[in-house]
Amino acid sequence: MQVKNRENVYSSICPGCGLACGLYIREMVSGTGETSVSVDFRKSSPVNAGKLCRFGLKLPVYYTEPQAHTEPQASMVRGQKSELKAAISAASEALKTAPAESLAFFSVGNTTNEEQKAFSALAGAFGAGVETGMGIYSSLPAKMHSALFQGMSLEGLEKAKQVFLFVDPYSQYPLLLRRVIRAKENGAKVVCIGPRHLPVADEQFCLKPEEYEKALSPSRDSVLIADIHPYSDPAHIKAVLDLAQASGAKPFFLRPFANSAGTALLSAHTKQRTLDKLFEDINSGKIKTLFCLESDLLELAPDREAALQALSKLDTLIVQTSGQGEFSGLADILIASEPFYRKHGTVLNAEGRLLSVGGNSTSGFDALSGLAAAFGKQLDFESARKEVFEVIGLKEADEFAFRKPAESFPVTAEVETPCSKHETGQESCSVSNSEVSNSESCPEKSCPECSSASLVYSLSPFMWHGVEDCSAFVELNLSMVRKLGLVKGGNVKIRASGKTVDMKFRISDIENGYLLSPLRLPVSGIPGAEVELSR
Amino acid sequence: MSELKVAADIKVGDRLLGWAASEEVRARGASGGLVTAVLASALETGLVERVLILKKVSEFEAYPVFTSDVKEVLESAGSMHSVPVNLARYLKPETCSGKIALPAKPCDARAVVERAKRNALSPEDTYVIGLNCGGTMHPEKVRRMLETVYRLGPEEIAGEEIVKGKLVFFTKDGKEHAVPIDDLEADGLGRRDSCRYCQVKIPTNADLACGNWGVSGDLAGRGTFVEVMTEKGAELLRNAVSAGFAEVMQADEKSISVREKVNKVMLGMSEKRKAEVFSTIENGEERFEYFRKELENCIHCGACKAVCPVCTCGEDSKCTAYSSLADSYKMSLFHMVRFLHLSDSCIGCGQCEDVCPAEIPLTRLYQRFAVPVQKEYRYLPGMSDRTPPFFALKPEDNEDNEGGGCSCR
Numbered sequence A: 001m002q003v004k005n006r007e008n009v010y011s012s013i014c015p016g017c018g019l020a021c022g023l024y025i026r027e028m029v030s031g032t033g034e035t036s037v038s039v040d041f042r043k044s045s046p047v048n049a050g051k052l053c054r055f056g057l058k059l060p061v062y063y064t065e066p067q068a069h070t071e072p073q074a075s076m077v078r079g080q081k082s083e084l085k086a087a088i089s090a091a092s093e094a095l096k097t098a099p100a101e102s103l104a105f106f107s108v109g110n111t112t113n114e115e116q117k118a119f120s121a122l123a124g125a126f127g128a129g130v131e132t133g134m135g136i137y138s139s140l141p142a143k144m145h146s147a148l149f150q151g152m153s154l155e156g157l158e159k160a161k162q163v164f165l166f167v168d169p170y171s172q173y174p175l176l177l178r179r180v181i182r183a184k185e186n187g188a189k190v191v192c193i194g195p196r197h198l199p200v201a202d203e204q205f206c207l208k209p210e211e212y213e214k215a216l217s218p219s220r221d222s223v224l225i226a227d228i229h230p231y232s233d234p235a236h237i238k239a240v241l242d243l244a245q246a247s248g249a250k251p252f253f254l255r256p257f258a259n260s261a262g263t264a265l266l267s268a269h270t271k272q273r274t275l276d277k278l279f280e281d282i283n284s285g286k287i288k289t290l291f292c293l294e295s296d297l298l299e300l301a302p303d304r305e306a307a308l309q310a311l312s313k314l315d316t317l318i319v320q321t322s323g324q325g326e327f328s329g330l331a332d333i334l335i336a337s338e339p340f341y342r343k344h345g346t347v348l349n350a351e352g353r354l355l356s357v358g359g360n361s362t363s364g365f366d367a368l369s370g371l372a373a374a375f376g377k378q379l380d381f382e383s384a385r386k387e388v389f390e391v392i393g394l395k396e397a398d399e400f401a402f403r404k405p406a407e408s409f410p411v412t413a414e415v416e417t418p419c420s421k422h423e424t425g426q427e428s429c430s431v432s433n434s435e436v437s438n439s440e441s442c443p444e445k446s447c448p449e450c451s452s453a454s455l456v457y458s459l460s461p462f463m464w465h466g467v468e469d470c471s472a473f474v475e476l477n478l479s480m481v482r483k484l485g486l487v488k489g490g491n492v493k494i495r496a497s498g499k500t501v502d503m504k505f506r507i508s509d510i511e512n513g514y515l516l517s518p519l520r521l522p523v524s525g526i527p528g529a530e531v532e533l534s535r
Numbered sequence B: 001m002s003e004l005k006v007a008a009d010i011k012v013g014d015r016l017l018g019w020a021a022s023e024e025v026r027a028r029g030a031s032g033g034l035v036t037a038v039l040a041s042a043l044e045t046g047l048v049e050r051v052l053i054l055k056k057v058s059e060f061e062a063y064p065v066f067t068s069d070v071k072e073v074l075e076s077a078g079s080m081h082s083v084p085v086n087l088a089r090y091l092k093p094e095t096c097s098g099k100i101a102l103p104a105k106p107c108d109a110r111a112v113v114e115r116a117k118r119n120a121l122s123p124e125d126t127y128v129i130g131l132n133c134g135g136t137m138h139p140e141k142v143r144r145m146l147e148t149v150y151r152l153g154p155e156e157i158a159g160e161e162i163v164k165g166k167l168v169f170f171t172k173d174g175k176e177h178a179v180p181i182d183d184l185e186a187d188g189l190g191r192r193d194s195c196r197y198c199q200v201k202i203p204t205n206a207d208l209a210c211g212n213w214g215v216s217g218d219l220a221g222r223g224t225f226v227e228v229m230t231e232k233g234a235e236l237l238r239n240a241v242s243a244g245f246a247e248v249m250q251a252d253e254k255s256i257s258v259r260e261k262v263n264k265v266m267l268g269m270s271e272k273r274k275a276e277v278f279s280t281i282e283n284g285e286e287r288f289e290y291f292r293k294e295l296e297n298c299i300h301c302g303a304c305k306a307v308c309p310v311c312t313c314g315e316d317s318k319c320t321a322y323s324s325l326a327d328s329y330k331m332s333l334f335h336m337v338r339f340l341h342l343s344d345s346c347i348g349c350g351q352c353e354d355v356c357p358a359e360i361p362l363t364r365l366y367q368r369f370a371v372p373v374q375k376e377y378r379y380l381p382g383m384s385d386r387t388p389p390f391f392a393l394k395p396e397d398n399e400d401n402e403g404g405g406c407s408c409r
Helices: A059-064 A084-097 A113-124 A142-148 A174-185 A209-215 A234-247 A260-266 A275-283 A304-311 A326-330 A363-374 A381-392 A461-465 A478-484 B023-028 B030-044 B070-075 B106-117 B139-150 B181-186 B231-242 B253-277 B284-295 B303-307 B333-343 B351-355 B362-376
Strands: A007-013 A022-029 A035-041 A075-077 A080-082 A103-106 A162-165 A189-193 A203-205 A222-227 A250-254 A289-293 A316-321 A333-336 A346-348 A354-356 A419-421 A427-429 A450-457 A473-476 A491-496 A499-507 A514-517 A530-534 B015-020 B050-058 B061-067 B100-104 B126-131 B157-163 B166-171 B176-180 B208-211 B224-228 B246-250
Touching: A007 B061, A022 A059, A035 A059, A075 A084, A080 A084, A084 A289, A084 A316, A084 A333, A084 A363, A103 A113, A103 A275, A113 A260, A113 A289, A113 A346, A113 A363, A113 A381, A142 A234, A142 A250, A162 A174, A174 A189, A209 A234, A222 A234, A234 A250, A260 A346, A260 A381, A275 A304, A316 A326, A316 A363, A346 A381, A363 A381, A450 A478, A473 A478, A473 A491, A478 A499, A478 A530, B015 B023, B015 B030, B015 B253, B023 B030, B023 B070, B030 B050, B030 B070, B030 B100, B030 B126, B030 B208, B030 B224, B030 B231, B030 B246, B050 B070, B061 B070, B100 B106, B106 B126, B126 B231, B139 B166, B139 B176, B166 B181, B176 B181, B208 B231, B224 B231, B231 B246, B284 B362, B303 B333, B303 B351, B333 B362, B351 B362
Parallel strands: A103 A289, A162 A189, A162 A222, A189 A203, A222 A250, A289 A316, A316 A333, A450 A514, A473 A499, B050 B100, B100 B126, B126 B208
Antiparallel strands: A007 A022, A022 A035, A075 A080, A075 A333, A346 A354, A419 A427, A450 A530, A473 A514, A491 A499, A491 A530, B015 B224, B015 B246, B050 B061, B157 B166, B166 B176, B208 B224
C-alpha cells in the first residue's frame, strides 16, 4: 500500500529488458502526491545478485521524466483531463463505434501478464489478438516457435563449453555479461558475432546469416545467444535456429522488454505484424483505431517522423500508460495507469522465471477487464492469474523456479524473408546490430574524403525505452576516422535519404565499414541502411 | 559473577557484558539481544527520533529503512551476515533530520565517520552502535554454499551465525550445520573478498563496540561484550539500563583478554590475506596492463559510485565531469579520478565490487591505490575525525605530521 510522506519500498524488477533484474524502488510520495523515486540494489535477486546496468541506475529518470518529480499521470479524453472512469467509458464508446476489422491492439510487453491477459480478452471480443510488433513470429513457421521460447537459467549458461553471442551484452543486455565472463572463467570459449569487437570474445566474426553455418562450429555443449526484437531479421533468426539444430547447441533468445517472453506466449496464436506493416496499415486506412498498452510507438518506430505522420491518420488512438511522453500526449483517449513497480502481477523473464512485479495496484488490469466486460468478456484478476499460470506452466510466481523449457521443434520449413523498400529505392532487409550485412558499396570509389558505412544501432534499453543517456555520439574505427580526416573533438557528417546530421564521434574497435550509434539518427531510422560519411 | 551495573556508573572506557532485559528480545536477537535493546530503548525514550534498521524479508534478504516504530526495531533483531549492505550510505542530509541511531559493522561505522567529514550528516546527532565483524557474505554465494556444501534448501534455514571460525546454519528442525570458513573460502565461497582483508574487526570508531568475542561460560551465546567508546555511547547504554531495556555488568579480565586475542587472530588473518592479494606489480607497464585488463569489461553503469558510502559528491562529481562515454581512452577517466579520489578515503567495504555488473574486482583495484597511500600517511579512513590527507592544502598540513608526505613524489 502506498503511504504518503513516508518512503515506500517496492521489491520490484527492472523494466529495461527481458532479463528482468531484481531491485528495490524507493518511492517518496509527498502529501500533494508528488513522487520521487530512487533505485536500490537487491543483492538477493537470483537474476542479477543486486547488480544493475546503466539503465537500471537511471530508472528514476524513466519513472519521473519528462516532468521531474511529476504529478501522477492523469487520464485524458480528447485533450481534456478526465476521471479514469470517463476515459474508460470513452474508450469503450470508441471501440464500440469502430468497425471491428479496423481495430488493432498493440503491446510489446512492458506490463504484467495479468494485464496482458485482460488486453487479450478485450481484443478477443473483436476477433482480434494482441500484436507485439515482433513480426518474426509470423515470419517463421509455427513449428519453429517453441524453439524461440526455450529459456535457460543464466547459471546454466555459466556451465556452457562454448558461448556464441549474436548480441552485444555490453550495451544490449548488460547483466548477461557477468554470466558470459563466468562461463569463460569456467573454460568456455566465447565467440562473438557482430561488428563490434568485444573484450570478452575469444573469437570475433562479422558475418551474414547465410555464413553462420560455414563459419561457426558450435557443439552440443554450446549456447547460442541471440535476441528477438521489433527489427529482427527472420533470416538471421532462422540461421541461428538452423545452426542450433544442426549442432545440437542450445538456442537462447533474449528480448528487449521486461515481459516480452510472457507477452509473446500469451499472444502466441496471434498473427503478428511487423512495425513497418503496422504503420503501413495505418497509412492505408486499414487500421483506424489503435489501442496501445504500455507501448510507446514513437520510441519503437524506426522512423519517428513517419510514425508521427501515420498516427495522425488514425480516427482514434487509445493509450493506456503510466508514461508521460510525447506519445501519450498524442492519444485521443489516455487511460492513466500506475507505474510498473506499483503493479500487482507477474512477468516472465528470458530465463523462464515467473517474477512478481512487486506492487499491489490492479488499476491497469481493472481498466482493461472493465473494458473487456463491456464487450462480454468477464475476467477477474484471480482467474486471469490462474490462466496465466496455466499458459506459462508454473503454479506460482517464484523467482527460484523455472518454466519447463519447450521441446525443440525440427526446423524444416522455408522462411519468408520480408524485405521492405526504403526511400533510397534499395531493396534491403531490416537488420539489427548483430545482423548487418557488410557494406556493398566500396568506401574508396567516391571522393577520398567520403566514405559509406552500414548504420548499426546499439539497441540498448535506452533506445527501446526512449530514456536519454549521455550518448550523443556515433562510433567508427580508427582507419575510417583517418580516411575521413576527422579530428579529435570534431564531428562527422552523416548523410542518408537526403538528410544530413553532424554528430560527435568516438573511435571504437569495430569492423571497417560500420557506423554504430546508440541513438536513432534523424537521417535514417532504418538500422542497416547505408549512410554516407564525411568530415 | 560481577554485580549488575547501575546506569549512572556507566562511563567512557567501560568494558561490559550485557543483554536485553526482555526474554523475548534475548530470544530473538543475537548474543542476548543487547544491541536490539539499546536501539529500542533509544527510540522508546526519545533519545533518538529514528533508527536505521534492516527490515527482514527472509534470512537472506533485508533492506534498510528508517523507523520510529519500536516493534519494527525488535523485528529487525538477529545476525544478518548474508545481507552485506553498508548502512551509512542511507545517511544523507535529506534523511538525517533529528537524532538517529543505527547498528554498524566496522565498515558502516567508518563510512559514517567519513560522511560526517563531508557534511553528509551531523556526528552529534548520529548514534552508532558498532558490531564486531569477521566478515559478511553475498547472498548469491550463500545460496550456492547451501546447495553445494551444506546440501540444504534455503527454505530449511531458520538462522545463521559465525562461531569460532565456522559458519553455522540452524535449520528449522533444530539442527546445526557447521563448516569451517577456511574450507569454504578454499573453494571460492565464504566471506566477501574485501572482508577477508578488512583491517578493522572491532568498531572502536563507533559510540559502542559490541560483539560476542570474549563472552564465555554461562553467558556464551546469551551475552554481548560492549566497550563504551564515546560519551554518546555511554548515554545510549545508560539510557537502555535506566529504562529497563538492558542489563550490564563489568567484564572480567578473561573476557577482555579473549576478546583481544580473537581480534588479534582475525587481524592477523586479514594481514596475511592482504599480503597475498596486494603483491606488488613492480613493472610499470605490467601494472598499467593489470588495471587496463581488469577494467576492460566496464559498462560505465556508475553503480560503483552510486553505492560507495564514502562518496558524497552526488551528480556534481569530478569522476563524471571529467569523463564521457564518447572518450576512447584505454582506461576511462572516471576510474582514474575515482582511484585518486578514493586513495585516501576508500574504506574497503566491498560495496562497489558487490554491485559491479561486470564483476570487476573494484575494491581490490581501489585498495591497490589506497593501501600504499594510507600507509604512507598513516591514515586509516573512518577511524578518526582527522582530515583526509589529500584534503590538506600542503603535505605539512597533515595534522599529526606522522606521514611526512608521500615519498613517491
